[in-house]
Amino acid sequence: MNLPNLEEARKRTNKKVTIKKNSYDFQSIYKGKKYFLKTYGCQMNVHDSEEIRKYLELLGFEPTNDLKQADIVVLNTCAIRENAHDKVFGYLGRCKHLKHEKPDLLICIGGCMSQEEKVVEEIKTKHPYVDIVFGTHNIHELPQMILDAQQKQNISVYSIEGDVYENVLYSRDSKISAWVNIMYGCDKFCTYCIVPYTRGKQRSRTLENILDEVKLLKKEGYQEVTLLGQNVNAYGKDLDPQLSFSQLLEEVAKTKISRIRFVTSHPWDFTSEMIDTIAKYDNIMPYIHLPIQSGSNQILRLMGRRYTKEDYLKLFQEIKEKVKGVSITTDIIVGFPNESEQDFLETLDVVRQCQFDGAFTFIYSPREGTPASKIKDNVSLKEKEERLAKLNELVNFYSLQNNKKLEDKVVPVLILGKNEKDATKLYGYTDTMKLVNVCGSSAHIGKIVDVKIKCAKSFSLDGVIE
Ligand code: SF4
Incomplete structure (x- = not known):
């Protein structure tokens, strides 16, 4: 692989919107008022909520965990599973009820669900009491939308991705460990996943801006950063000139921040250079979350994962050999359409071979709008539940076995x-x-x-x- 010169990469420009900090000089407007923020879904949403919270606090709102006390409610939604929709709309029912008692209450919906046209349509027609709808590409507009929301329902969702936001302000959950976005969106288009549609195609942040953020966090006393992206291993592929994730990791390691982690990895883009870099630096933690999703090549092909069981096992072995004491966790979906008992047994076999430190296990449910949702969901719920139970039993067995190795250490x-x-x-x-x-x-x-x-x-x- 021909790697570009780092100096050249640092100077590279990317399409970006620079947020001017003085755009948020609304300090006292909502002083004494309370906000209630509810976050659904993945780490990306958790980190987006840190940005949302900062804007609310700059507007003068203070946090409350009591919905009834709130003057503004923000639901930061997830679209990864079909039932997420029902959960959010169920919660909206409670907010609607509250708005009858408190007509000035502002109700806002953001996150991945808002990126779905049919959801926006549903809100417009059936939930006119929702004041603000914003998407994953325009969180920075929230302060202005709140200021404008008193007049009418305010919906602004960018359907086209492309921007990389810099100078974003966060009210972080922790003063010790921080999320650092290194990229937005995903280009992988796994057939069951809605993310490339709700968060757009991959856009990497510049090396320079990421390093500035990490250095600042270190200066503020943070001990740990987690580099965050839907598929961090593909970092920099969209930059001109290209940059690799191993180059980014190496530069972040050189900042000497105590601990560096990263999520999530796609096996397809995991290179030997990355493994060497992880092994080389003590401050890159020996922990990798490496989703396999299925142990059957037939199912992996239907999922559009672009690797085989054999590719995964080879990569797994290389990581185990090179990174001393590494722990590896994974994601597994059971009951994907056409998954036979034999396919499932192959998944169990891979779990036995890898003896993962842990696994997030899921029952497949079709997600409307994804290619997989067009394949007949032909594994019964009973079979799916039985497979999940068997899988969990095995996963928990290895998890405990691995943890036991640490006793007295x-x-x-x-x-x-x-x-x-x-x-x-x-x-x-x-x-x-x-x-x-x-x-x-x-x-x-x-x-x-x-x-x-x-x-x-x-x-x-x-x-x-x-
Ligand atoms: S790699 Fe696949 S599963 Fe992960 S976010 Fe991208 S499309 Fe979704």
């Missing part, structure tokens, strides 16, 4: 905060992304501490600070 843990269920405990993550609960004081929060693992469970570890 001392591992570095970044302490993120207090355990929500048990105030006497703190929680954090190992370099391999395993959740650890420990006893400790607030002074440990934000620090990387050595923890001796005392007890391993399937989904977490208990330990003591050394």
Whole structure:
């Protein structure tokens, strides 16, 4: 692979919109008013909500977890599954009820669902009490839309992607670990996935802007960044000149921020150079989320995943060999159309071979608007549920087995905060992304501490600070 000169890449320009910070000088307008923000879906949405929250706070709103207290409700929606639609519209019913009691309440819908034409149509015709609809490409317009919303229903959703937003302001969830968008959208068009339609085609941010953001976060005391994209391994392919994700990773590693993670990886774009870079730097964490989706080549082809089971296993092996102590998790869908018992058994076989540290497992349900939704959904719900149960049993077995290997070992843990269920405990993550609960004081929060693992469970570890 012929890699471009980094200096040249730094100077490269990309189509972008620079947000002027003084556009948001609305400080006191809504002072004393409350906002309620509900986020559905993936990490991308969680990070988008950090941007939405910043705009609401710049307008003077304060957060509330009590819907009844809210003066503005923002639902940041997800479109990945069909039932997401029902959940959001179910929640809208509660907001409508509240608006009867509180006519000035502003109701806003953003996120992936708003990018769907039929949803916008449904809101216009059946839910006129919704004040604002904004999309994934124009979150930055929200402050102005709120200011304009008193008059009429305000709908603005960009249907065409293409912009890369810079100087975006965030009110981040954590002061220790931060999401950093490195790209927007996805070009892979897996047949079951709505993301390329709701978030648009792939657009990478510049290396220079990403590095500036990471350096600033480090200066502010952040210990960890997670580079975020629908398919991070394809980072830079759309830039001119092209840049590779391994080059980006290497440059981020050189900033010397303590911990670097990235999600999500597509096996198709995972190169040997990337694996070498991950192995080379101590501050790139030995943890990779590598979705396989199915262990059957027939199903992978129908899913449009563009790799075979053999390709995946070869890549998996190379990562395990080169990256010391790496943990690998995956995503698996069961019951995709035409998935036979034999196809499913092949998936179980791959799980046995890989012995994943964990897996997010899903039952397939057709997503309207995707190519897969046109294939007859011919696996019964009963079969799907049975397959899921068998798969989960196997996945949990390996998860526990891998966690047990850490018992009595001392591992570095970044302490993120207090355990929500048990105030006497703190929680954090190992370099391999395993959740650890420990006893400790607030002074440990934000620090990387050595923890001796005392007890391993399937989904977490208990330990003591050394
Ligand atoms: S890689 Fe496939 S599953 Fe992932 S966001 Fe892109 S189209 Fe969807």
